[in-house]
Amino acid sequence: MLKQTEGSRAVAETVASCRPEVIAAYPISPQTHIVEQLSRLVKSGALKPCEYVNVESEYAAMSLCIGASAAGARTYTATASQGLLYMVEALYNASGLGLPIVMTVANRAIGAPINIWNDHSDSMSQRDSGWIQLYARDNQEAADLHPQAFRLAEELSLPVMVCMDGFVLTHAWERIEVPEQAQVDAFLAPYEPRQVLDPDEPVSIGAMVGPEAFTEVRYLAHAKQMQALEAIPDIAREFRRAFGRDSGGLIHPYRCERAGTIVVALGSVLGTVCDVVDEMRADGVRIGALGITSFRPFPLEAVRTVLGGARRVVVLERALAVGVGGIVSQNVRTALSGIRLDGHTVVAGLGGRPITKESLHRLFADAVGGRLGHLEFLDLDTGLVERELARMAQSRRSGPSAENILRDVGSNR
Structure with a gap:
């Protein structure tokens, strides 16, 4: 159903159409509207049977999800920023146990200093936690990724984060095609868990594993992520056939054919990047953009295929690895190992600072003109820093x- 709605509400209604049986809720901006709308749907009876649990912390939220998922329930939660950090111990347990939990991360900066606005510092900090991470370009994709996330999580028995930019997407109102219940039911089969705790057959999970087997256990977690590299595009193709929209997948190349310069980015900034690419193309500049949807697992071969023919690559980062620089760019460099080209990392939009078309025009012109350093900070006020x-x-x-x-x-x- 096409309607004018808030991004958070569209995500909540789409999650509800996936028929979660347990929802753990602890509000933290900017994800609060998602769990609030889900609570209304549960209270009204529009979403049933579903146990909606108000927990006392984010750690408790993920702990509850672990218990519910291990008991065989389709399970969901949402968080952001400091909340994601608070649940980290349980986050690793969820992936280590292979539990197909789906969680929305409304991306927000982490402190100190305190900042409630959008960047990717929170989810990027958990890139090695064992969770699949999918990043939405816009609110339509943010909604569409959730049925795909449940499908992916349950096929592979792995937890999935759907990352959407806080405030930029969560609080934006626009026309969104919210999937109909019948469509989602046809796409997402009833949950059949691979492992279920049964009181009549008690077992221990998460037991101690010593040096004799720990490497093998961790390797299996890696192997399942590699399986996701095939499952993610397959599920995206099925979604396109069922819903008529191109959402999800591993990557989204934009005007990369014969592009000398390609800009790599994740999340909502891609809309602005593609607008600038169009304007520069109209002026005869051979530039393109590559959106990465699946950051974990990272699609090394797909990225290499798109970027391998370019002369230079600019990676636009929404988070900072202090002491090194880029995070996404480290993965891009791995994909391009052995290929000689100019690579540039640009840290931009930290703490919600606007990334404007004017700034991107200057940045891309500097890249094309060979005036860009290997590590840059977009719109950095050097005077303040030097003082x-x-x-x-x-x-x-x-x-x-x-x-x-x-x-x-x-x-x-």
């Missing part, structure tokens, strides 16, 4: 940097 570095050099008691910079920003206005 704080000077303070730190002058006094051991220079004070907290974040507060100093805020005062400097205020004095500049």
Whole structure:
């Protein structure tokens, strides 16, 4: 059904159409509207049978999901930012146990300093936790990825994160095709768990494993992620046949044919990137864009195929690996091992800073003109940074940097 709705509401209604049997809810901005709408659907009887549990923390949310999934229930939760970090111990347990939990991550910066706006710091911090990570380009894809996520999780018995940009997508109102219940029922079969805890046949799960078998257990987790590289595009093709929309998959190339420069990005910034690509193409610049939907598992071969013919690659990062630089770019470099081309990492939009077309035009023009360094920070105010570095050099008691910079920003206005 095509309707004007909020991204969070579209995701909630699509999740409900997947018929989860247990939902663990602990609100944290910007995912709150998702679990609030699901609570309304459960209370009204529109979603049943479903046990909706208000828990006391994000750690409890994932712990409840582990118990519910292990008992054989289709299970869902959502979180963001510090909430994702709070559930980390349980996050690893969920993947280590091979439980097909689906979780929406409404991407938001992590502190300190406190910041509630969008970047990818939260989910990127958990890239090696064993969860599949799928990143939505827009709200339509954010909704569409959830039936695919349940299908993928249950086929492989692995947990899946669906990552959507906080506020940029979660709180945006637009026309979205929300899947009909009959469509989802035809696409997503009733849940048949691979492993179920049965009181009549008690067993231990998550038991101690020593050096004699731990490597093999971890290798199997890797092997299942490699299976996902085949399952994700297969499921996306089935979704396209059933719903008539191109959502999901591993990657989304855009105007990459004969492109000398290709920009790589994840999430909602791709819309702006593609607009700038169109404008530069109209001016005769051979530039393209590559959207990565599946960050875990990372589609090395697919990325190599698209980027291998370019002269230069610009990876637009929404998170920062402090002390190194890029996160996505490290994976891109692995994909391009042995191929000689210019590679650039650009950290942009941290803490919700706008990524404008004007800034991207300048950035891409510098890349095409050979003026871009290997690590850049888009729209970085070097004056503020240099002023704080000077303070730190002058006094051991220079004070907290974040507060100093805020005062400097205020004095500049």
